[in-house]
Amino acid sequence: MKKTLYFLIAISLFSCDKDDTTTNGVPSYIQIDEITLDENYTTNITDAWVYIDGVNKGVYELPAHFPVLNDGDVEVRIYAGIKDNGIASQRVTYPFYHSDTSTIKLTIDSTTIISPIVALKENIEGIIDDFDPSYTFNYDTCFQKISGGPYGNYGSLSFLDSIFVTEINYKDHPLSFDNVPQQGSATYLELDYKSDSEFLVGMYINFPNTPTLQKDLLWINP
Known part of the structure; x- marks a missing residue:
């Protein structure tokens, strides 16, 4: 019984998020009010798909204000999301836009505002x-x-x-x-x-x- 208990504790320790250890569990915050297109076409971008340093941080309906367990300089990649067929339960990234990538500085317990700008992919x-x-x-x-x-x-x-x-x-x-x-x-x-x-x-x-x-x-x- 003791061996099983020790084993479970070890698994729990090794599975801790790396970002948890650098921020001591205190999040930074990101705010995204809208995602804009760099051309004069109408859009209906409803969501932001967020990746930080290549890690998926979730999908957020716009406008969004959300916590992340990161701080310091990070690479943020934002994909524009839509409701497929206008259905709220079918959310996908819009396949004809490039993502927006930027390097920002996150500060623990503070909000960083991002204003992503996406572009149409070539040969569409x-x-x-x-x-x-x-x-x-x-x-x-x-x-x-x-x-x-x-x-x-x-x-x-x-x-x-x-x-x-x-x-x-x-x-x-x-x-x-x-x-x-x-x-x-x-x-x-x-x-x-x-x-x-x-x-x-x-x-x-x-x-x-x-x-x-x-x-x-x-x-x-x-």
């Missing part, structure tokens, strides 16, 4: 579309085009009630998805939107020599 292929004049939509009294909006030159404003169902179709310039990455590579359809009712996002899939398939992708809540 994408299609950006809006409601500019090159598209043809059937606008009516319940569906109007607006200009000078917060996300660019054009947008669309929809007024709906129970008797209307509005569907947006790209007619003149259908989007081509012929070169979508395969075998699990990350591919995102991203929308800038504001809505006070749920709506469905879908697509039409055209296989050679087969009828067009209408595919519902995701119901989006207000």
Whole structure:
């Protein structure tokens, strides 16, 4: 019985965190209010994935203020995180951004503020579309085009009630998805939107020599 007790104590001592011994259990604090992109695109970065000297320190919803058992000069690497499909329980790093890396000085029982700036990775292929004049939509009294909006030159404003169902179709310039990455590579359809009712996002899939398939992708809540 005594041998077992001594063995467990030894395991406990050897498994102590190295940072625990240098800080005597007193943490330093890091504050991250937001992660910004170095280009003029809209973003929805919700989380910071934090690594210090190569060690994963956790995922923190922004704005964040959290303790770490480190002090002195450290290398901090921050990855921008998102809610995959907008679902809070599915948090991932955004695969198209580089991480932000910096060397900072942490002080025990003090807060260090970090303002990470991330950049798009090279050779990222994408299609950006809006409601500019090159598209043809059937606008009516319940569906109007607006200009000078917060996300660019054009947008669309929809007024709906129970008797209307509005569907947006790209007619003149259908989007081509012929070169979508395969075998699990990350591919995102991203929308800038504001809505006070749920709506469905879908697509039409055209296989050679087969009828067009209408595919519902995701119901989006207000």
